[in-house]
Amino acid sequence: MNRSANPCDGALAQWCERWQFHPDGESTIVAVAFSGGADSTAVLLAAHRRWPGRVVALHIHHGLQVAADDFVRHVRQVCGQLGVELLVEHVQAHAGPGESPEDAARRARYAALSRMASAASVSCVLLGQHADDQAETVVLALSRGSGLPGMAGMSERFVREGASFGRPVLAVPGSALRSWLDEAGQTYVDDPTNADERFTRNRIRGRLMPAWAEVAPGYCEALARSARHAAQAQALLDELADLDLAHLGCPPRIRELQSLNRNRQGNALRRWLKQGWGVAPSEVQLRELLHQVGACRTRGHRIDLKIANGRITREGDRLDYAPPI
Structure with missing residues (x-):
């Protein structure tokens, strides 16, 4: 496999430089949230290449669909071939009052990843969200009338429930990840729920984004740039708020x-x-x-x-x- 062509390799290296993420010592562990899909597979391969023997894969079994057991079998096979340790946790996400099933699943997933990261003494959990996911997030925020925090999209690094998370491939198009995996002969799974248009994000992905791409082919990069501008503006507002709160x-x-x-x-x-x-x-x-x-x-x-x-x-x-x- 020509792993040097993996578009995640360069993106991960650049992310590490921007955030000064340079794990020291052979005992330092980096984790990848590994669903078995194309994006997390490409990130896992890049992380394994950069830190051989120091990567652990974290898989969340949601129990929401029959295919979930097949996903576990697939990720076990991939991790076995790479010699990467795999940790699996089962969760059952229940939506609270006023909470969508999507939000409930996301909350349960991050809580489980945080627990697993803490138990494995992981320095950072890498996520596979890419440029298309970022564009969808910005459009979803705009459709809900969100302010700057929503328009800023997903951050490259954040802390949740005591665990550190990173998104190193937010600038990489999803098509580039899939093309490389297909050319390299690397298998991955397709989650059938991604095509379920009962979910708002899936309707945006399936209906709005193709039309937008036809009208403005560079929309994905443009939305990512807008998200960065919004994030910079929000950072300045946060600094001002901190100064005011120091007085208040x-x-x-x-x-x-x-x-x-x-x-x-x-x-x-x-x-x-x-x-x-x-x-x-x-x-x-x-x-x-x-x-x-x-x-x-x-x-x-x-x-x-x-x-x-x-x-x-x-x-x-x-x-x-x-x-x-």
Whole structure:
């Protein structure tokens, strides 16, 4: 197999340089979230080539379809051929109130990957999302009226539930990964649920993206560029919010919060809620919160508003957020 042609090789090397990810020592382990699909297969081969003997594959068995058992057999075969250790965990994703099956499956998957990474003392879990996935994410965010965080798409590196994750191939088109695997004779599986148009992302992939590609062939790269611009703008807003919160305190003091203009108030409150509890208020909720903060001019004035599954209230001269018990 001519692995030097794997487009993930160069992308992974560049990602490592950008994020200064240089695992030291023979005992350092890097993981790949390995579904058996084309994208994660290409990433696993690139990681195995870069760190031979120091890569572990993590596979999540969702139990949502009959083919899941076949996926496990396939990933065992691939990992056996490579000499890569494989860890498998079964999960059952149940959607909570107001949560879609897609979001529930994603939440369960990341929770399982985080547990597996911690148990295996993994330094970072590499994911296989590529440029097409990034474009779909941006379009999905736009269709929902998301702000800059949504328009920024998926980040190249992030931490979730104590585990570090990386997406080294966000700039690589999915077609390039599949073409290389096909030419190299490397087998991979196709998840039949990817064509199930009951899911919004699949409808975007199957209907909207082909039409967009016909009208504007470079749309995928353009959306990725827009996502990077949005991420840069959001980073600046986060820096401003951190400066404001250093003055306001955490939790923020109401009087000092009122001294800021409305846009900076909203920016600081979003940051406070995101950092402290990982929640984001809707546009309507934030507007009402800013109204209540602005009207809070007397000692006995009450603030009480539902945000996500918790509540923001007034405690003395400060705001307080109480997550659900």
